[in-house]
Amino acid sequence: MKGKIFIVGIGPGAREHISLRALEALEEADIIIGYKTYTRLVAGFVDKKKIISSGMRQELARCREALQLLHDGKQVALISGGDPGIYGMAGIMLELIEREKADVEVEMIPGITSCIAAAAILGAPIMNDFAVVSLSDLLTDWELIKTRLECAARGDFVVCIYNPRSKTRTTQIEQAREILLGYRDKATPVGIVRNAMRDDQSRIITTLEKMLSHPIDMTTTIIIGNSKTLVAHDRMMTPRGYIL
Ligand SMILES: C[S@@+](CC[C@H](N)C(=O)[O-])C[C@H]1O[C@@H](n2cnc3c(N)ncnc32)[C@H](O)[C@@H]1O
Numbered sequence: 001m002k003g004k005i006f007i008v009g010i011g012p013g014a015r016e017h018i019s020l021r022a023l024e025a026l027e028e029a030d031i032i033i034g035y036k037t038y039t040r041l042v043a044g045f046v047d048k049k050k051i052i053s054s055g056m057r058q059e060l061a062r063c064r065e066a067l068q069l070l071h072d073g074k075q076v077a078l079i080s081g082g083d084p085g086i087y088g089m090a091g092i093m094l095e096l097i098e099r100e101k102a103d104v105e106v107e108m109i110p111g112i113t114s115c116i117a118a119a120a121i122l123g124a125p126i127m128n129d130f131a132v133v134s135l136s137d138l139l140t141d142w143e144l145i146k147t148r149l150e151c152a153a154r155g156d157f158v159v160c161i162y163n164p165r166s167k168t169r170t171t172q173i174e175q176a177r178e179i180l181l182g183y184r185d186k187a188t189p190v191g192i193v194r195n196a197m198r199d200d201q202s203r204i205i206t207t208l209e210k211m212l213s214h215p216i217d218m219t220t221t222i223i224i225g226n227s228k229t230l231v232a233h234d235r236m237m238t239p240r241g242y243i244l
Contacts, residue, residue, distance in 0.1 A: 003070030003104045005097075007090050009083040009111020013041055013198035017117070022109045029077035033066050034089075038081050041198075059089060063096045070104045083113040087134055087162060115160035118193035118221040121203050123235030125191055125223045126158050135172040136163035142172070149176055153183040158229065158238055161222040173216060180208055180224055189225040191236045192216060205236050 006025035011017040026032060026046045032039065036053040043051060054062050066076045080088030090108060097104060119126045131152035137145060152159050159180065164173045180188070186209035194202045194215065204214050208224060216222065229238040 001073035003073050004075045004107065005066060005070055005093065005104055006075070006077040006107050006109055007084045007093055008077050008079045008109045009085075009088065009113075010038055010042060010079050010081060011112040012082060012114055012117040012196040015045055017112050017197050019109065019111065022111065025077050025107065025109055026079075028075060030074045031069055032077045032079060033062055033069075034079035035062075035081075038079050041081075042079065059092050060096075063089070063093045066093065067096060067100060067102060067104075070102065080111070081114075082117075083111045084108065085110070086113045086132070087136075112197075114162060114193075114196060114221040115223065117196040118160070118191065118223055121193050121196055121201070122191035122205065122223060123237045125189070125225055125229060125236040125238050126160065127238045127240050128158065128226065128228070129155075130158040130160055131155075132160045132162065133176075134162040135165070135176060136169070137172065145172075146175065146179060149179045150182075153180050156183075156226045158226045159224040161224070163218065164220050164222050165216045166218050173222075174212065177208060177211060184208060184224075184227065188227070189229045189231045189236050191223040191225075192220060193223075194220045196221065205231055205234065 006029060008022045008025050010022060026042060031050050031052060032046060033052045036055060039051045039053040066078050069076050078089050078093055084090040115132055133148055188208040190206050190208055190211045192204045192214050206214060226238060229236060
């Protein structure tokens with residue numbers, strides 16, 4: 001029997017933010033594979049016996065393990081937090097399937113990505129054009145990331161930042177802020193959301209000037225407003241230009 005892989009986005013955390021198709025796939029799969037933070041999130045509502053968890057930076061090993069199970073004819077759900085196609089597991093799994101010329105069925109199931117979850121928590125900050133930039137320079141050259149930030153800042157895009165700061169990568173967010181300040185007022189609204197849609201969710205609305213005085217870590221998504229973004233009633237919003 002030909003194996004099938006579901007590449008599943010489980011959204012930011014809570015079960016109610018997972019799509020019905022994703023829940024069906026987790027049910028249908030013989031095995032669920034994922035990074036331990038995400039397998040922990042689904043462990044509450046799937047059969048724990050079919051879960052295989054692994055640690056950070058083991059993405060390739062996880063995909064190889066999935067491929068082996070697919071060769072044995074299994075149905076495998078490979079899970080990603082948020083959406084699997086946004087800094088998730090989808091690209092690497094498809095590359096491996098291609099490289100190995102594996103004859104497997106693939107179903108891609110989207111999930112709510114972090115900037116969408118964070119935007120909903122903050123108000124409506126990405127009502128107009130926005131750019132998503134990851135500050136992780138593990139796989140992308142830092143000079144290129146800076147160029148992308150510069151272009152987004154110059155184009156007056158709302159900027160959503162993923163992977164803003166880790167224990168070892170601490171200066172990138174400072175440089176990113178400097179680049180944005182080159183084009184935007186220091187009073188530009190900034191939303192900082194940690195652990196969106198999880199038990200320990202927190203949200204702060206601040207400014208480009210003050211954003212670094214708040215906690216920022218790898219569970220944080222930051223949304224930097226454009227030149228039109230406002231704050232009212234503790235909600236961040238970017239008008240599209242309707243005349244009210
Ligand atoms: C490797 S990326 C994975 C993104 C994921 N595939 C998505 O679509 O949201 C990890 C980054 O996503 C963001 N992130 C993931 N889950 C989050 C959450 N629940 N709340 C806020 N940010 C989150 C953080 O910026 C984190 O550093």
